[in-house]
Amino acid sequence: MPRFLSATPDTRLIPLPWNVGLAEWPTHHLVALPRGISRHVVRFIGLDNEVYAAKEVHDALAIHEYRMLHDLMRLGTPSVEPVAVVTGRSTLDGTPLDSILLTRHLTFSLPYRQLFSPGVTSERVGQLIDALVILVARLHLIGFKWGDISLSNALFRRDAGGFAAHLVDAETGEFHTSLTDGQREHDLMIARTNLFGEFCDLEAGGLLDPGLDPLVLVNMIDRRYQELWSELTGVEEFPGAEIHRIEHRAQRLNDLGFDIAELDITTTADGSSVRIQPKVIDAGHHSRRLQRLTGMTTEENQARRLLHDLDEYRRASGQTRLDEATVAHRWLQEAFEPVMREIPEDLFAKLEPAQIFHEVLDYRWFSSEAQGREVPLDVAARGYVRDVLTQRPDEELSDVQLVEGDRVPANPYDPSHGYLEDDDTAPVDPWETGDDDDLPDPDFLDIAALRRKADGR
Ligand SMILES: Nc1ncnc2c1ncn2[C@@H]1O[C@H](COP(=O)(O)OP(=O)(O)OP(=O)(O)O)[C@@H](O)[C@H]1O
Numbered sequence: 526m527p528r529f530l531s532a533t534p535d536t537r538l539i540p541l542p543w544n545v546g547l548a549e550w551p552t553h554h555l556v557a558l559p560r561g562i563s564r565h566v567v568r569f570i571g572l573d574n575e576v577y578a579a580k581e582v583h584d585a586l587a588i589h590e591y592r593m594l595h596d597l598m599r600l601g602t603p604s605v606e607p608v609a610v611v612t613g614r615s616t617l618d619g620t621p622l623d624s625i626l627l628t629r630h631l632t633f634s635l636p637y638r639q640l641f642s643p644g645v646t647s648e649r650v651g652q653l654i655d656a657l658v659i660l661v662a663r664l665h666l667i668g669f670k671w672g673d674i675s676l677s678n679a680l681f682r683r684d685a686g687g688f689a690a691h692l693v694d695a696e697t698g699e700f701h702t703s704l705t706d707g708q709r710e711h712d713l714m715i716a717r718t719n720l721f722g723e724f725c726d727l728e729a730g731g732l733l734d735p736g737l738d739p740l741v742l743v744n745m746i747d748r749r750y751q752e753l754w755s756e757l758t759g760v761e762e763f764p765g766a767e768i769h770r771i772e773h774r775a776q777r778l779n780d781l782g783f784d785i786a787e788l789d790i791t792t793t794a795d796g797s798s799v800r801i802q803p804k805v806i807d808a809g810h811h812s813r814r815l816q817r818l819t820g821m822t823t824e825e826n827q828a829r830r831l832l833h834d835l836d837e838y839r840r841a842s843g844q845t846r847l848d849e850a851t852v853a854h855r856w857l858q859e860a861f862e863p864v865m866r867e868i869p870e871d872l873f874a875k876l877e878p879a880q881i882f883h884e885v886l887d888y889r890w891f892s893s894e895a896q897g898r899e900v901p902l903d904v905a906a907r908g909y910v911r912d913v914l915t916q917r918p919d920e921e922l923s924d925v926q927l928v929e930g931d932r933v934p935a936n937p938y939d940p941s942h943g944y945l946e947d948d949d950t951a952p953v954d955p956w957e958t959g960d961d962d963d964l965p966d967p968d969f970l971d972i973a974a975l976r977r978k979a980d981g982r
């Protein structure tokens with residue numbers, strides 16, 4: 526009898542056919558959405574307006590992953606939200622089935638293959654790498670060793686001009702009080718191997734720009750991670766006269782989107798030398814500030830862009846003496862919401878509101894440049910809807926890009942089945958096919974006989 530382990534149960538899940546192996550589920554329960562490849566059977570379940578990701582996996586692993594994801598969520602780390610684990614499954618004739626881990630489908634998320642098709646620029650690859658590096662550093666800061674860093678174990682969301690990465694696969698994850706250098710290095714070693722494979726795969730599929738070398742990309746990840754980590758946690762020593770460097774360090778971390786919660790400061794007895802090291806760091810500097818001021822939940826770069834516009838609004842409208850919260854309220858009423866009102870209801874599935882606002886700001890900048898005058902925000906919003914937004918695919922539950930270039934998936938619910946018009950038939954292993962009667966007596970290895978069989982002679 527199936528059992529549900531859940532913090533927030535959705536009763537509509539209970540009557541689903543849990544006594545059927547996930548791969549055999551009737552398609553009327555499923556939604557075909559793009560996703561990364563996986564070792565386990567993964568399907569998206571559609572329930573009215575809600576979509577869940579279901580992964581069929583060994584009982585202990587499903588519960589472990591559920592708990593990991595729950596802890597990550599509590600700590601505010603970007604990851605998918607666990608919904609339930611269904612255990613105790615068996616078919617009608619009593620054959621036991623693996624458990625199913627259910628997570629909420631991350632809306633507006635894009636699996637990496639979608640972002641790479643067709644022919645990705647080095648700028649975009651750099652943005653994806655940065656997003657992944659930031660996610661890994663955030664996880665390491667809270668003592669989480671991922672154990673399986675890869676592009677297909679992350680989901681990417683648009684974040685102003687770049688991307689934000691969210692963790693999707695926590696099966697191999699482990700929480701520690703803090704990570705040793707060796708544990709972090711091990712995580713990165715796994716990342717290098719996985720990502721090298723993924724970049725080579727993209728290269729083989731013609732999706733990687735010929736100017737991009739998988740090895741160079743993998744080294745770039747390593748370098749950027751090390752740079753970020755030492756900026757976040759490194760020791761800085763300076764003469765006592767340069768005490769302002771403490772504030773500079775805090776400012777640099779804020780610019781990167783982090784806040785120092787605990788800074789360790791030691792000075793020599795005579796105050797001639799100071800040593801600082803951030804000990805506790807919280808991510809989400811801008812998104813927390815925007816949420817405090819407006820209640821909006823956004824990605825970090827989106828928050829940075831919106832806050833910048835809020836500061837501009839404050840300056841341009843001469844409200845610098847008013848308190849920040851009041852100005853933020855007015856900015857919402859006079860800038861953000863009027864733009865949102867220009868967006869027709871049916872276009873809201875295209876992009877998240879904060880991303881739309883960011884793109885309207887970009888559009889206004891370009892049209893102001895072209896026209897040599899300041900284009901008002903509402904005019905820019907109408908132009909953006911007409912010229913840009915209507916042409917975009919829906920990304921809330923993007924299914925248009927299931928077709929990769931001209932290739933159509935063989936099974937729209939499972940990318941591991943490849944593409945319809947791929948003429949690569951499964952590789953033939955002559956040792957596996959045909960009967961073995963004409964094979965030599967296996968006392969010795971008759972290479973010539975095996976070759977003849979392989980050639981069909
Ligand atoms: N909640 C979710 N929202 C959106 N996509 C999801 C979600 N859960 C899973 N996916 C998609 O399904 C894919 C496979 O999921 P996952 O990586 O958990 O499977 P796996 O079998 O454990 O993978 P691996 O082969 O790495 O062990 C992901 O790459 C992602 O694209």
Ligand SMILES: [Mg+2]
Pocket residue numbers: 562563564677678694
């Ligand atoms: Mg995976």
